[in-house]
Amino acid sequence: MLSDPFEDLFPRRVSLGVWVLFGLLVLGAICHRLYLIYGAPLPLNDGGLFWVHTQAIYEGGLRLPAVVPYNGLEIPGSYPPLSFLLAASIAWVTGVDTLEIVRYLPFALHVGFIALLAPLMRAYGVAWSGVLLALVVLILTQRSYEWLIMGGGLTRSAGAMAAMAAMAAAVFTAWAMSGPRAGWAWAGGASLGLAILSHLEWGLTAVLLCVMVVATRAPRWSVALRGCTMGAVAALLVLSPWLWWLSQNTGFAPLGDAMATSQHSTAQYYRALRAHLFPTFLTYFAIVGGYECLRRRAFLWPLLPFLILALTPRHFETAVTIPNSVLAAVGFAALWRVAVPLLGDISGRLRPRARWTSEDFRRPAVFLVPMGFAAGMTIFGTVSDWKSDALEPMRAGDYQAMLWARDNLPPGAAIVALNPDHWAADEVSEWLPAIADLQSLGTVQGREWLPGGAFHTATNLSGQLKANSNCPELDAFLSLEFPEAEYLFVSADLGERVFDCLPGAQVFADQGTRIWQLKQ
Structure with a gap:
């Protein structure tokens, strides 16, 4: 264990009462997060594309698909696949529906991310009192779980957990780089590879964390260099099967397109x-x-x-x-x-x-x-x-409208989803093509893997659509940008806004959500 730079700040002993209070806090935080997840009709916020990707792997016998059909597009299957494979494998073994796996697995992985702060700080020599205090802060910080427990957290939470594991292993690597203890460098590199296989940005963060830990805590530069080299080799060994698969199926261009966003x-x-x-x-x-x-x-x-x-x-x-x-x-x-x-x-x-x-x-x-x-x-x-x-969970009216559209509208019909939220928090636009099997013209998700600046074009159109969500601007915008639109999905978040300027007729209304048929 490394020497503690904060030895005089934190007491070495922790009383039983403190442990009990900490346990109650953890229990309360877990119950609060599960309450948010359980009360929603779908996985929170995003994750529609990830569910489709997971379902494609499940239906393909746990084989990676070269192309994922989503929203009328053929999305290259270049996304780091570890979390999708994990979710599909759990569904394959247990028989649980993949949608429920995508709902709850991010929560389980985010618990591992938070828990791994403890061995990391202990490896630094910090007393348990300091570890518990830092864990309390991390647990109470909304951003530490907000984007990890939602549907899209399937990849983010897996990447975060692997990044923390890599960082903890890097601390032990800096502490002991001789004999069998050098295995920590291999373990850290393997965790680093798993982070990249889960989420590109968390993978980059894991690289930064590991390099910084080894560089600042290794006793000599030769030790730091040896540890980083061993970790890099281990990471490449973990990544090599996926990199080979990319070279044979999708190429590396979609990966570059996504990173450019x-x-x-x-x-x-x-x-x-x-x-x-x-x-x-x-x-x-x-x-x-x-x-x-x-x-x-x-x-x-x-x-x-x-x-x-x-x-x-x-x-x-x-x-x-x-x-x-x-x-x-x-x-x-x-x-x-x-x-x-x-x-x-x-x-x-x-x-x-x-x-x-x-x-x-x-x-x-x-x-x-x-x-x-x-x-x-x-x-x-x-x-x-x-x-x-x-x-915030999806409104019940929006979910019921998606189910109605799935059962009553032609598969692949062109529809525009109108929701006031920014595209990154617009769960209606992402889940509509996944649940109802329609082509949602204003949906941004998935286009980051397409060439020709498709992602930036889609984000600009999404912003313009939300800025022109009142009559008669909406009618003019749809005619100009989405002339092929056959239906308009109006989220309950827009309230009782009137769209009497639109052509066609209203074909669905329930709990504030409405669907217009724009073309016969």
Whole structure:
């Protein structure tokens, strides 16, 4: 085990009462997440394309498909396949419907992601009291589970779990690189390969985490180089069957098209730093924790948020919860150590005839100055933060309308789904072609794997559709951009908005959801 840079901050012993409280907190968090999942008619938010991919593997006898039919398109089967294979294999062995697997498997994998923070910090030598505090922070941070337990979390949670396993193994690699202990390097590399096989961006994050851990904790550069080399070889061995399959079936062009959609731009960096550098309730402690880590030469944790942002800005908000939970725990412990004697001094000064000196104001400045700065950051972050509704379940009317469309509309009919949410949180547009077997003209998902800038074209059209969702602008927009549309699906999220300007007739209405037939 490595030496603990925070040895004087965290008590070495944890009382039984603390363990009980921690267990109750974990139980409450699990129940809350399961309540969100169980109460929804479909897997939360996204995941329609992933369910179709999983179903294709299941129906193909657990063989990878070269092409996945979705939304009237032939999507190359180039997506990292590990989580799809895992879900299809569970369905194959247990007989459980693949839709239910896609609903609950992301939750199970995200539990592993959170739990792996414990061996990671213990490998760093952190006492159990510090580990539990960081786990509490991670559990309570919404972004640590928001995009992992939804349907699309099937790949994200698997990648996150494998990335954490790779990082923990990398710590042991830096600690011992001789004899049989060198097997940690192979284990870390294998976990790294599994992360890439699950989710490309989590795979890149895993590479960054492993390199940073070995570089900052290895006793010598030769040890770091040897550990990284062994890990890279192990990762390539794990990846080689999939890479060979890609070369023989889809080629590597779709993979390049998908990676090109990642948002590396100055505006993206600014938005992330403005609103998501630290979750607002962590800001007080995380900034102080960063300073404390730098003072103790524990450079890994304060550097990781910025390196993750530079490497993978699109999924930065989720990945950054790993170092932020550690920073917040360290910051809390550091402030507590200063605050306890300070409060004792103040209580003594409140006695009759006590005299105040300049020394009484110097010690408060040790934490009042960073706390004041953190408070300003918190207020700014609260005002500018984007409030996500990604975990809200699909409305019952929308789901019933999809089932009606599946049973009553011609397969493959062209339909436009109208929903006010941003395309990334528009579950109606993604699930409609998966459930009803229709061609949803405004759906973005899946097009990142197509050539010719299809993804950016689709996102622009989706934004324009949502901006022109009132009559008569909607009629003009549909005639111009989607002249082939036969039906219009109006989500219940749009309320009682009137569309009397549209041609055709309303053919379905239930619980606020409506479907128009635009063409006879």
